[in-house]
Amino acid sequence: MGHIITKLKHLEKSSPESEVELSSKSEEPTRSDLHTLIGKYQAEGHKIQINVLSLDGGGTRGHMSIKVLCQLITEIYLPDIKEFDPDNQEHKKLFVQGQSEFTDEFDYFVGTSTGGLIAFCLAIKHDLFNIKEIYEDAKRYFKSQWFTYFGPLDRDKYDPTPIYNKIDEIIGTIKLKNGKRLTAEDATLLDIHNLLNPNCTINDDTSELHRQYHSKWLEFVDDLSNPSCIQREKVLLITAYNTTTDSMTIFNTSYAEHWGYRIADVLKATMAAPTFFRPCTMYKRKKVNNHFERDSNDETFIDGGVFANDPELAALWVQDVIMQKYQSTIGRVVICIGYYNSREDCWSICLWTVHVV
Numbered sequence: 001m002g003h004i005i006t007k008l009k010h011l012e013k014s015s016p017e018s019e020v021e022l023s024s025k026s027e028e029p030t031r032s033d034l035h036t037l038i039g040k041y042q043a044e045g046h047k048i049q050i051n052v053l054s055l056d057g058g059g060t061r062g063h064m065s066i067k068v069l070c071q072l073i074t075e076i077y078l079p080d081i082k083e084f085d086p087d088n089q090e091h092k093k094l095f096v097q098g099q100s101e102f103t104d105e106f107d108y109f110v111g112t113s114t115g116g117l118i119a120f121c122l123a124i125k126h127d128l129f130n131i132k133e134i135y136e137d138a139k140r141y142f143k144s145q146w147f148t149y150f151g152p153l154d155r156d157k158y159d160p161t162p163i164y165n166k167i168d169e170i171i172g173t174i175k176l177k178n179g180k181r182l183t184a185e186d187a188t189l190l191d192i193h194n195l196l197n198p199n200c201t202i203n204d205d206t207s208e209l210h211r212q213y214h215s216k217w218l219e220f221v222d223d224l225s226n227p228s229c230i231q232r233e234k235v236l237l238i239t240a241y242n243t244t245t246d247s248m249t250i251f252n253t254s255y256a257e258h259w260g261y262r263i264a265d266v267l268k269a270t271m272a273a274p275t276f277f278r279p280c281t282m283y284k285r286k287k288v289n290n291h292f293e294r295d296s297n298d299e300t301f302i303d304g305g306v307f308a309n310d311p312e313l314a315a316l317w318v319q320d321v322i323m324q325k326y327q328s329t330i331g332r333v334v335i336c337i338g339y340y341n342s343r344e345d346c347w348s349i350c351l352w353t354v355h356v357v
Contacts, residue, residue: 056338
């Protein structure tokens with residue numbers, strides 16, 4: 001993780017701040033400096049550090065996030081290649097390996113809207129250059145359907161079919177450790193949990209037994225009588241807003257209550273930016289005799305950016321809860337990549353106004 005931070009600072013063309021030295025010759029440290037040092041020493045003492053990669057939303061501006069990621073991976077893991085050529089098969093093979101090493105550095109992947117799709121692709125180690133085409137060929141994936149006289153007053157701006165098909169295609173490339181090939185029709189958050197944690201897989205039949213360990217926490221206690229015995233899992237967090245219950249939702253691959261949701265629905269929900277794409281209606285499922293059955297009522301979701309335009313705060317909030325629960329300090333390294341500007345996330349104007357009223 002250290003080399004990634006160093007490279008980011010280099011790309012940002014900023015020099016690292018000098019560390020404060022507590023010695024008789026140094027100037028008196030500020031309160032902020034002391035808090036920083038205390039936090040650092042406590043984190044080192046507990047030997048707990050969580051690395052978070054967060055991707056902001058922003059529609060087609062996700063192209064900038066992918067460009068930053070590609071440059072970061074190329075410069076860190078392909079130092080011998082002076083000019084990277086994405087059309088060169090050898091270069092591409094090395095890039096995929098570098099991307100895999102890059103994602104291995106992180107414990108949490110969190111994203112909102114288009115950042116949710118990018119975070120998902122990073123978590124499952126899907127080739128970034130494959131999804132880069134979404135943003136480079138934006139007219140193909142974001143087709144306007146404001147052809148009527150009323151335009152935005154009676155429908156969302158874009159036809160979601162192309163981007164939905166791309167999401168389904170990406171999910172179809174996933175193969176689990178047991179050889180199971182996933183499809184958009186049946187892949188759930190439990191499947192993604194098993195993909196991220198191949199040595200801690202949970203099947204549908206035994207999922208109920210694991211619910212005591214997989215609550216809302218992102219750290220899991222193996223021995224309930226011994227809170228110091230903690231096992232960490234790799235986690236994917238994707239935000240969305242539940243308009244049915246008027247509540248915020250942080251879909252979590254290690255939260256048992258979310259295992260029944262299809263990952264395709266979750267990705268379509270987080271990208272349902274009001275006025276741009278239609279809301280996503282979905283429900284939880286459970287497997288009975290090898291067949292999925294409905295396990296909840298319909299719920300309608302929209303883009304998580306309406307409450308979490310900075311999705312890294314979702315992961316940090318849960319980590320603060322962990323600190324309170326286990327009365328321990330957690331060292332955190334957070335890398336947030338996004339386009340920082342005002343967003344234009346809305347619903348179809350008529351529908352959005354009706355629901356707000």
